[in-house]
Amino acid sequence: MDPHLLTTFVTVARHGSFSAAAAELGYTQSAVSQQIAALEADLGLPLLLRRPVEPTEAGRRLLEHAGPLLLRLRAARADVLRAAARPGHRLRLAVTPLAVNPVVAARLARARAGNPRLEVSLHTCGRDQAVAMVAEGRADLGLADGLAAPSDPLRLLDAGPMTAVGVSEEELVVALPAGHPLAGRAALALADLVDARWLQTPLCPLARLRDLVGDGFPVGLDYQGDNVHTVLNLVAAGHGLTLLPASALSGAAAAGLPLAAPRLVHRVELLHGALPPGPAADLAAVLSG
Amino acid sequence: MDPHLLTTFVTVARHGSFSAAAAELGYTQSAVSQQIAALEADLGLPLLLRRPVEPTEAGRRLLEHAGPLLLRLRAARADVLRAAARPGHRLRLAVTPLAVNPVVAARLARARAGNPRLEVSLHTCGRDQAVAMVAEGRADLGLADGLAAPSDPLRLLDAGPMTAVGVSEEELVVALPAGHPLAGRAALALADLVDARWLQTPLCPLARLRDLVGDGFPVGLDYQGDNVHTVLNLVAAGHGLTLLPASALSGAAAAGLPLAAPRLVHRVELLHGALPPGPAADLAAVLSG
DNA sequence: GATGCTTACGTATGACGTAATGATT
DNA sequence: AATCATTACGTCATACGTAAGCATC
16 A cells, blocks of 8 residues: 555556556556556455456545545645745745635735735635645645535545634625516525525535535536636526625626525635744734734 | 655654664664654654654654554555455444444344344444544444534544444533532523533543633543543532533433533434445444434 | 557665664763 | 664665567457
């Protein structure tokens, strides 16, 4: 169960080919073959079917473990090195699309005003990627957002010991077309909307909604993108409903109605590993309020 | 960052001695010295101070990562092997002290009645140990209990992909001496008790309580044991209060008052890894109701 | 017959043990 | 002086590359 062999295994499984994996990893075909053979001998089980190359049942289980395992290994190394590295003025933040809300943006401005030498760059990415970037040291801080019950933490990918502190919790609103039959109400209960058509977007994943509330929420349209204006235009055109933080709807093409029950909020959390005193720690302190 | 070297590192750190670690691991002193040197060279940092042998700051960070990492590695291996192993009739359950409540015990009886060949053994241990035992395949199923908000999952140690399903949620009561000034009330709010003295026990860890409710809950007495009768006698004698599932107080020396707010429950979860069809899967199905 | 995985074999790297060296109490 | 970690060196295992073999499309 050498991580080296595990890396090779996941690469082979991803490509469905020994030779392609060998090319990516800088090995010969033969070496990859030997590594897979060694892993299979170690476990006493075949992990891959050949021709076509695809994982066996045991292989699929191992794949489920291998990804997180290798991530944590990289995270451990990065965390140790980061704790020892001398802090700089250039800070990279990994942010999810809706994490930079007015509260966060204002705090960021305050931090920059307090330290003019600070150079900040924001990199938008998905939630798991943000966690991975912080864990692996490719970002100094992370800001991740998501749906949660009030004062409940987000369920983030576990990449080992990492700090996650709540930064803001904001009201969620149901975005729906201006002419929608329910658009006149003062507030909406999610229970009344389980049978409506919903947008499936990374900004409001229906799987998470079902997880929190229960079954239902049929998919009206799947939008693989994180542009709020696009989402609102899709909502306005009747493709489906979605949930957004209230601040994301200012001057929008769609109506936004507060969510009555069950009570859910849009939560933003700040992520970071070990932070030696320095600009990164200062920024983290300002952002977490 | 070879797991091999990581294992050696944690062993050395635990013993505070290269030679003792070498003896435990079956290496020579020299080999251990070389392994630590290799790890330090790989990271470019000293991890241990010598004479006396104790971790540096970087070493402490690595230690935090190494334990869970090695656990997940063993868990991955165990999970793959378990999925392939032929199921037997002897099932080992890792259970935390309060996990076997009347509901669980009744379901276990039902399962045994339904399959007379079933041989079950229960092994009591702490929560993290229970997770580790299931993850590493030293137990077929696990039953873990803890405090949680209603229908919230327990926060268990993450040892990789593992199934955790709720089995029972039960009312919590505040155990207090029969003559206590509050003992006459119908129910109690936790907020009224943050300044009372509390028992610190594995059955009701105050850290978890503070995590869920807020600061306070000063320690009256620390009891390192899991015997409910002992706890109730300590409560009756006025050493401090504690929370227990209602069913644990039948015929007790202390009074038990229902908890009004904030609403917390005693939750039991069933843990298992990959379960091929067989007695283990059948038992899991019965236990999860 | 071409493509792609496996096997055989030679080489080189490195991991451990023995034994000598050095440091600390 | 005794204890314990480090360094030096010899040996053995193993991991990779080259090249030949073999199965599948």
